[in-house]
Amino acid sequence: MTSAHLSAVVREVDNADQVSVATRRAAAISQFINTARELIGDPSQARRQDLEAVAHHLETLGRQSALFPEADFPVNEQYPAVVYRLSEETDGSFALYLSAGLPGKSVQPHDHTTWAMITGVQGIERNVFYRRDKTDDPARDTLTPERTIDVVPGNSVILGPDDVHTIELQGQQTGLHLHFYGRGLDHMPARVVFDTREGGSYRTFGPPAGIRHARISPQALKAALAEREEIAVLDVRDAGVYARSHLLFAVSAPRWRLPLEIDRLVPRRSTRIVVVDGDESQAHDGAHQLIRLGWTNVSVLAGGTAAWAAAGLEVFSGTNVPSKAFGEIIEHQKQTPWISSDELERLVQQGENIAVVDSRTPEEFAAFSLPFAHSLPGAELVYRIGEIAPDPDTLVVVNCAGRTRSIVGAQTLIDAGIPNRVVSLRNGTMDWLLTGRSLAHGRQTQLPEPSEGSKASARAQAEAVAQRAGVRRIDTATLRRWQDSARQQQRTLYLFDIRTRAEYEAGHLEGWRWAPGGQLVQATDEYAATRGARIVLADWDGVRALTTGAWLAQLGWDVSVYAPATHGPDATRVTGPEPVRVLAPDHPAPLIAPAQAAALQQAGKAVLIDIDSRAAYEKRHPAGARFVAPGRLSAFIATLPTDVSVVLLSSDGVLAGSVAAGLLRSAKPVQPLLTLRGGAQAWTAAELPTDSGSDGVVTGDDDQSYSPYLHKDLTLRNAGFEEYLEWELGLVAQLEREGHTGIALIE
CATH class of the missing domain: 3.40.250.10 (Rhodanese-like domain)
Structure with a gap:
């Protein structure tokens, strides 16, 4: 980030009404690191005068004690001294830490093998510097104290690579001191520590055990999720472990997958991120990974999901929970009509005027489907239903594998005001199988191209729903302004093309991700992890982006639609699948x-x-x-x-x-x-x-939530279906206990 962009971020942070201490701290630290990088250049070639200039800026940072509250960097009798990582470059250079300790904390004489500087935030850290002299024994040196400096807010000390010093906290106040190094603590394998302050034998030693990151309490995180500031809560456990117990708005982002996924989940590097796990045993490794990948505002939920539950806050199981709970709220509040499997089969056998549409993805449809269903993914419903059910007397039944997409799909058509009677298939293909029926496999049905008359009708229907939901249209100038804001790290912007895969790959706007509209509503947390961000949908036909945007707006997102130009310099397209950028912070394995x-x-x-x-x-x-x-x-x-x-x-x-x-x-x-x-x-x-088969599976279903459909044993499969349906039906009550969700349905 350039100095100009960073200054813009700092100004934005300073002027915001509701900005967390964590975000203000991250902006101040980023500004300091940027200054240090500009002044020093290559950290291995740092000059004394440059280090002195940087130390002055470090003192300025330390004076901002309000950015470093003890609650975020706790120490206690069990952990009387903790090192908190604040910033670190991908290669381990320019590493900034906050050293926190109870009065009396001390460290034996040691060196750093790189330059270092220390300033105070709170308390007195006494630094004693020693002259190191060789003896006849190559494994023993003598130490002679030369000078003592008490580091407090407003002053600093600078150490060279070979300087030896001790630190000890004086007085009765908890000590908080900023330590800035040319290399990170886990990049100093050759540094030594002495057994005594007089010298003698010495040994190499590793970094402090369990370097931590700023912590946030469950209560503070709960409050932060209800505020206006952008925030992403990332659960870094394996996806299957996450599915057993997690926060409602925690997004599954397994630590080992972060280099592949974080750039899309949380595109703005300065977004406030809270890392979550089960008990805080993995979260700090995840936070370190994020910092090394370039994200600057990272903290950890104290005690993890277990502490969240212990605080009396709601814990959820399952996947895509906000979206699935949304479907249940729709049915609960809007009384979305449904039909049973028994009634559907009776109507089909009697040859009634009926059209069954499956609102899942084409890939899911091909895996299994009702034998007589049409594949019509959720975003395509309003756009193409006129071709499948042109007769207003045709009963339209919307189906999916479980409940959510059936409910949302049926209500989409009802809200759009199509003339047909519309119902969902209650409990989807799960109920179809539970009642003893069978499914077809390998079917594919072509999406019908809507006629001009159908398009005109669909546009009017979609426009009316989107206006009621508060979806805005933006022009090119606004889009470019928002893109500039995103590039300058001021606000997150997600750009989604919600058409079919074939349409997207045939030509899309550069930088726009593919997110088929039905899936974007069904699994929003897999595409956008930053709550409070902007979402813009590409509106190619005046229907699909508007209907998708209407649901996202009711889910609580800030959604707009943009109509791409059809000719001229702004009409440039790129072809092919969505590129995936893989971040590579480590040297590759052979x-x-x-x-x-x-x-x-x-x-x-x-x-x-x-x-x-x-x-x-x-x-x-x-x-x-x-x-x-x-x-x-x-x-x-x-x-x-x-x-x-x-x-x-x-x-x-x-x-x-x-x-x-x-x-x-x-x-x-x-x-x-x-x-x-x-x-x-x-x-x-x-x-x-x-x-094939599961004989070699070592870790059960840790990697993902195991679908009941995968069970070959029908007893296990049916038990899984019943458990799933009971779970989803219970989400409404869970959301009531959760409190603020941002969900607001239109009438």
């Missing part, structure tokens, strides 16, 4: 070709581990491979013999490569760690042996 991996495996010298998707693994995987959820990968590798190679694989190798690189940096397995080049796809293309 690659191995499928044939080589197979030879090592056959010789007993390699173990293949799939870490991508249990469901995909069970369908097909390299013969002999295991499946392990990434969150438990380190523990599993530790159980393997040290003389075998570990080969990680994912569908295309991208996720496996990212995870392997992260493991080599942090966990450092003793076994050789490799990535299968091209992943499982390359293995299959090489016609190497494959297998």
Whole structure:
């Protein structure tokens, strides 16, 4: 970020009515780091005069004590001294920490092997500097105290790479001091500490155990979620673990997948992020990963989801909960009509005038469907229903796999005012199977192209609903202004093209993501993690963006639609699928070709581990491979013999490569760690042996919420259906206990 952009962010933060201490702190720290980077340049070549200039700016930061409240950086009798990471570059340079400690906290004489500087925020940190002299014993040196400086708010000390000092907190006040280093604490493998203050034997030592990040209490986070400031709550556990128990507005963002997903989930680097896990055991690793990836305003929920529940706050299970709860609220408040499986089959058998439309994705429809249904994804309903049910006397039945998309789809058509009677299929294909019926597999139905008359009618219907929901239209000038604001890190902007995959790939606006409208409503948390952000939908036809936007607005989002130009310089299109940017903060792991991996495996010298998707693994995987959820990968590798190679694989190798690189940096397995080049796809293309089934699954359903549809045992499947339906029906009561959700349905 440039100095001009950073200054704009700071001004925006200073002028905001409701801006958290965390955001103001992050802006001030970013400004300091930016200044330090400009003054010092290469941290390994820092000059004394440049360090002195930076120390002056560090003192200015330290004087802003209101940015560093003790509640955010706690210490107690159990943890009398804690180091909190505030900022760190991807390569580990320019690392800023807050050292917090109870009175009397002290550290034995040590060096840093890089330059360092310290200033005060609160309390007195006594620094004693020593001269280090060699002795005849190469393992023992003598130390002689030379000077003592009490570091308090307003002054600072600077240390060179070889300087040795001790620190000890004086007085009765909890100490809070900023420590700024040329390299991060976990990038100083050669620094030494002495046994006594007189010197003697010394040893190298590692970084402090459990470096933490600013913490936020459950009560404070609950209040923050109801405020206007943008905030993203990210749960960094594996998705299946998250599904068992999580906060309503926590988005599943497994730590090992962050390099692949964070840029799309939280595109603005200065967004306020709160990292969540079950008990605060994984959240700090996730926070560190985010900081290394470039996100600057990161804190951790104190005590995790367990502490949230202990505080009497509501905990949810399942996936896509805000959207699914939204569907239940729609049916509860609007009394969306429904039809049972028994009644639907009776009408079909009698040849009644009826059209059944399945509002899921075409891929889901092809997997299984009612034998007589048409595939018509949610965003397409108003746009194309006139071609499927042109007769106003035709009964329209909207169906999905469970409940949500049936309800939302039916109510979409009802709110649009189509002349037909519309109902949802109660409990979807789950109920169809529970009542002893069967489904079709592999079907595909073409989406009918609406006639000009149907388009005109659909546009009028969509426009009326969108206006009632408060969806705005914006022009090119407004869009460009908002894009500039997003680039300057002032406000998050999500740009979504909600048409079909084929339409998107045939030509879309550059920088716009593909998010089919029905899925954007059904699984909003998979596309946009920042609450309070702007969403703009590309309105190509005057129907689909408006109907999708109307539902998103009622979900509580700030939604607008933009009509792309059809000619001229602003009409430029790009083709192909949505590009995915993979962030790479770590050195890549070595690659191995499928044939080589197979030879090592056959010789007993390699173990293949799939870490991508249990469901995909069970369908097909390299013969002999295991499946392990990434969150438990380190523990599993530790159980393997040290003389075998570990080969990680994912569908295309991208996720496996990212995870392997992260493991080599942090966990450092003793076994050789490799990535299968091209992943499982390359293995299959090489016609190497494959297998199917769950025998090699090590970690159960940790990696994702396991769908009841995947059970081959019908008893287990039906029990899963009933459990799911009971869970979803109970969401309305849970939302009432939750309180503020931002959901507001139009009449």
